[in-house]
Amino acid sequence: MEIILKQDIKNLGEKDDIVSVKPGYGRNFLIPKGFGIMATSSAKKVLAENLKQAQFKQEKIKNDALAVAERLEGVKLSIGAKAGESGKIFGAVNTIQVAEALKKLGFEVDRRRITFESEPKFVGEYVANLNLHKEVKVQVPFEVIAE
Template identity: 25%
Template sequence: MKVILTETIESLGIIGSEVTVADGYARNYLLPQQKAVHDTPANRRKLENEKARFELQIAKEKATAEEMAGRLDGVSCTISAKVSDEDRLYGSITVRDIMDALAKQGVELEKQMILLTEPIKTIGTFKIPVRVYRDVEPEITVEVVPEEKEEK
């Protein structure tokens, strides 16, 4: 089914885009949530009339994303984890662990924004990209250190 997006959806496109999606996705999610409208001649004319408003909204979203990217660029966090004798982690560091460490610093991110390809399983320093907006991906630094052992 062809629809016109009324808001930016990361996996589909930006506001005002004409996209083809599965019928069920359009009927059950996009249309009831008013995230899209049917691709009809009347809706296309309405889209042309509102194009300036859409472009302004896109510019605002991009400006906000670039401002957030500026704040995120250079942010680092330290996560301590239990390690074996060979400096391998007993578990692994996941997106949730990174989110929690950043939240302690006052940096709130959504899970899908952190682009961790696979869990971290060794100690060291890692650069992790964060998708703030399409084509805006600052990097944060995550340092994994061994957890201090208690002396008895």
């Protein structure tokens, strides 16, 4: 069953992608929740027209994301967290803290676009993956220090 996604869905696809899913998942979850519509021939034509009109806008967004990615090269963040004597921090550093640290440096990045390769639960160095655009992804190193 083919579905046209109306919004980004993690591990499935981005908005306006045509994805193939199992019929039960499409009929019972994606369509009723408003996450997608059936990919009929008329819906595909409407999608093609909308994509054609939005292409110029997407180029501008991509260029802005590339500019931010260039400015992020060489940036290293330092995030403070309360830690025990063994170096294990209380809780974990989350994407909100990384987004706030980036905001202090002048970069406006949505916290939902940030992921980690490994959960930062100890004092040390980690890497945050920033998905600025569908085609623009940046890795920003950050260090968790004990406060």
